[in-house]
Amino acid sequence: MISWWRTSFGEPELERLKQAMTHEHIGQGPVTERLEAELAAALDVPYAVLATSGSAALLMALLACGVGRDDEVVMPNRTWVATAHAALLIGARVRLVDVRPGVPLIDVAQIEAACSHRTKAIIPVHLNGRGAEMTEINRIAHEWGIMVVEDACQALFSRNASGYLGTQSDIGCFSLGLTKLISTGQGGFAVTRSEEICRKLKLARNHGVVDQFTDRWNQIGFNFKFTDLQASFGIAQLRRAGKRIAHVNRLYERYREAARDLPFLRLIPVLVERGEVPIYAEVLCSERADLSKYLKDRGIQTRQVPPNISDSPYIPSSALYPNSRVFATEGLYLPCGPEQPIENVDRVIDALRTYVPSWKATRTAATAGDSTTQEAPDVAPALVQFVDRLPTPAEFRRLRESVGWSDLDTAAMERGLRNSIYGVCACASGEVVGFGRLVGDGTLYFDIVDMVVMPQYQGTGVGRGIVKHLMAYVARHATKGSFVSLFAARGVAEFYERFGFKRRLPESPGMFMEWPGNDRGEF
8 A cells, every 4th residue: 555645764863862862861961052053943932842743842832932711823724723722722712714726824904803902813724835925914904003923833844935934933843744845743842032931942842941940930821841762863863854854845747747737636836946945746526535534445545634724623614615615625645754655656646547536437427428427516626716807808719719710809808707797617727628707787687698618628517617606606696587598609508408407488499588586585
């Protein structure tokens, strides 16, 4: 079985461990201090404070920031649950923010709407080495007078134009768990450029005191102390970091190259060229469960990405977080890790190339005349994303020409786009492969026009996805008595009747019309 994650420990770690034991360096002591100094130097910061885990480092960071009961902490909906638990365990409230479309990083445009007079901290999460927009986050935090704690538990040695992620705010937190670039089994640490914050972190790590043999208790804290045995492992692992970064980058590039020819799979992007380090191989697949079983049957282990924080029953939230949903429902880890053999990844790719998703099987069977498999999928392949925007005139023309419509001049196209009230583009591999737009008064009358899907994407669920986005817009803006009409363009007509457009107008075989089904104007 090819495991989803591979790391390793060997003779260098054993030798360091032997040295620590020989010198009776067992609990937190000089070896821990040495690893702290080496981590700080490697990240170009003055202070690093080791802890029992990245989760503990997050909790210590919030305590050092003065976060307490009934304060609020803003964080993205896509993160490992430890980010939220750190706030909840000290009695704070979690305020969730959706992520950016197509990228599981906090949407900075929504942060201020989540802030209030109770907000004490923002926690941007650099998920899988991807850098959140720290310049804008720091600007917002400065204006609101709140602290920023970077959750860089999955981003050790990832960089952006400003330097290492996790070093660009008040505090940055990192993990040294087994599924990280370097590991001490369990462990984590926090970094800061502030001597005062460093002092508070160390107090939080040791029950609020510098020395357990004290004559008074200074502040609340807990036992989050590290051990010299773990630190000995960490020093050896740190020596491997450069080689491991090169290896995970190579694995990512292998998957990225293969994904270009796998329309059912989309690699969630990491900007390796800019210094981001992808420790995981994360993909989206609309048939995740089926693909995972297919690979398991061939001796390949995968792992679903964690659910959204908003799905937790103990974290109240009434928002929908539409951009987060796709990652929770379609996200999958493929075999990866700093010691994952490249041969294993090649085996995974070979298996992926033999996988036939159901939507493709449906098209193949339908082409062969199999009348039992005519239903199109509800969603497009993971390669395709739907973006709320109108196409450019050049995109407009290219798509129309792809289905044989070349009789519209440029002026008419531009005039049509200007008259639109809403549009949605289906995008794949950086280009628009389908679109639809709405005209009308935006309240009582909606007309779906120019629905076009490129021939190679027809029958894959792209057209249905466009219609769903357009109808969702109508449902949000329609009032009682509203109606919607549409013209059945190439590649999408087969979906319309399934959406409830039941009355075909006799004067135009491609035209359907439908009124809302209830007094709330829902379609």
